[in-house]
Amino acid sequence: MATFEGRFSDASGLRIGVIVARFNDLVTAKLLSGCLDCLKRHGIDVSDTSSQLDVAWVPGSFELPIVAQQMARSRQYQVLITLGAVIRGDTPHFDVVVAEASKGVATVARDNAVPVIFGVLTTDTMQQALERAGIKSNLGWSYALEALEMGSLMKALPSA
Numbered sequence: 001m002a003t004f005e006g007r008f009s010d011a012s013g014l015r016i017g018v019i020v021a022r023f024n025d026l027v028t029a030k031l032l033s034g035c036l037d038c039l040k041r042h043g044i045d046v047s048d049t050s051s052q053l054d055v056a057w058v059p060g061s062f063e064l065p066i067v068a069q070q071m072a073r074s075r076q077y078q079v080l081i082t083l084g085a086v087i088r089g090d091t092p093h094f095d096v097v098v099a100e101a102s103k104g105v106a107t108v109a110r111d112n113a114v115p116v117i118f119g120v121l122t123t124d125t126m127q128q129a130l131e132r133a134g135i136k137s138n139l140g141w142s143y144a145l146e147a148l149e150m151g152s153l154m155k156a157l158p159s160a
């Protein structure tokens with residue numbers, strides 16, 4: 001019996017793409033900084049000249065899947081992280097944006113066999129979003145950990 005588990009300690013050989021929505025960037029910029037802090041502390045080079053990390057900005061969460069798709073199809077990245085914030089109170093079409101972002105990200109991951117972390121906060125208020133982006137904890141950190149785990153797990157599994 002083989003047991004496969006992702007590791008957090010061996011980030012060598014991983015190239016990570018992060019896609020961030022500008023909409024609600026008060027929140028998403030904080031998610032990004034939490035995410036980069038975690039990656040850095042796990043050995044990923046997050047400098048401007050890094051060959052292990054690329055960051056792409058999109059207008060809003062609705063656009064996350066198409067850019068994730070382009071990056072996944074390039075076969076240059078072992079794992080992708082999408083970051084966004086959709087706030088129900090301010091968004092009449094909340095359900096549409098969230099549904100498209102989540103379905104799109106899941107489809108890209110499965111179609112390309114590249115894990116895509118769904119780091120889109122969906123909250124009722126801006127206050128709740130800010131609490132999850134640093135005031136209480138920073139979920140950007142958790143999304144980065146999940147990316148490290150999935151990137152490493154996919155590397156360990158037999159390929160198709």
Ligand code: INI
Pocket residue numbers: 021023024059060061062063084085086087090091097
């Ligand atoms: N995009 C978000 O990421 N969060 C939101 O809360 C939001 N609201 O409120 O509408 C939002 N809208 C923009 C959308 O993602 C697209 O960028 C836009 O519709 C253009 O396609």
